[in-house]
Amino acid sequence: MNSKQCPTCGSTNIYQESATVYRCGDCFDKLPTGLMVDSPPTKVYGSSKQNPSADSFKKWKNLITGIMVTWLVLGSYFFNHYQNLKSTLNTTVKEETVSIPLDANLESVEIIPEGEFQYTAAIPDVIGNVYVVGKFTNRSGQSLLMPKFTVTLFNEEKVNLKTSYGYAEKNVVNEGESVSFQVLIEEAPSYNHFDIQVTATTIPKETDKPELTLKKLDLKRNQYKEIIIVGKIQNNSNHITNFTRVTCLLINKEEKTIDYATVSLAKEDFLPKEIQNFEMIFLRAKQIPNSYYCETDAITKENAKP
Incomplete structure (x- = not known):
């Protein structure tokens, strides 16, 4: 064996670690001092005698691992995004397709019911509002749901100054029944007279x-x-x-x-x-x-x- 070769691996990459100790640069075994005839050169790290195929495999392994981790992260992100988008689309579709079932037998219509007004008056308050109050008796021949009273203020030239509305004190007013109402007109202007109109939805039969x-x-x-x-x-x-x-x-x-x-x-x-x-x-x-x-x-x- 060449005196400048490592007896363990045969490498010639020998360096002097100290005054009396020599070591192989590839397998790092300590060499017997007696085998060294000439002093080896000082160690050069990264010698060409190292296994290039092992380093290359390690690099490819690290690269593949990094790619796989990256794909896992991106895949998880896009999957969650898709699920959220799908949930949003489903919610939107559900909201757009929701319908309120109607009873076809109700045959309810909105009418201007006949009736009688009594005790109607406009009562002002201290901050400039006006409350139009009165009593209405249903003479329409039908039961009424949520009678709505619309009040319009006019000046002397019969010009519409302001309009407001309110509802009866009862939700259901049967035929011949009376109900009180009040309509708030906020910041009412100076007016000459007012007009009241009533509308309501009919109910097919009298309500108990x-x-x-x-x-x-x-x-x-x-x-x-x-x-x-x-x-x-x-x-x-x-x-x-x-x-x-x-x-x-x-x-x-x-x-x-x-x-x-x-x-x-x-x-x-x-x-x-x-x-x-x-x-x-x-x-x-x-x-x-x-x-x-x-x-x-x-x-x-x-x-x-x-």
Whole structure:
């Protein structure tokens, strides 16, 4: 063997590690000192005697691993993006195709119902608004759903100054039944007169409503000199009612409304045959009115046994 070759691997890449120690640059084994005839050259790292195929395989392995990781990351991103996009498209399609089923047997139409107006008046407040208040009796021959009252203010030349609308105090008004209404006109301009029109959707047949009775109504003043109405209300129906309320109009001798108020019962469930007291305060009226008109309304509680 050549004295300058490593006895382990045969490499000639020998370098002097110290004054008495020689080492192979490829396998890093320590060489016997006696085998060295000439001093080997100082080690040059990265010698051409290293295995080039191993380095090349390692580089390709690292490159392939990096590519695979990159594809995994990009694949996960695009998959999540696709799922989100698909979910959004499905939601949009569902929203666009949702339809509200209609009962073909209802045969409801919007009409201008015949009827009678009473106690109609415009009541101003202290901040420039006007409340047009009154009573309407249904003479259309049909039950009405959500009667809508539209009020238009005119000047002397019959020019339309402002229009506003409001709804009846009852959701359903049967044939021959009366209902009060109020329409708020905000920042009402100076006007000469007003006009009222009523529209409503018809109901094919008369609706059963809770039978409520007002008793022992008394109009008087309280200790603060305010005009009040006190009385009792009885549930004569066989069902529990909710949202039970009383509405009253104060009427002067000219048959005009001078004030109005609404009160709801504090107790949520109004039981059959039960009687409750109520009190209603009127803040606008200064004098005892000539008369008053009061009505009641409620909703029958569903899934309730009497």
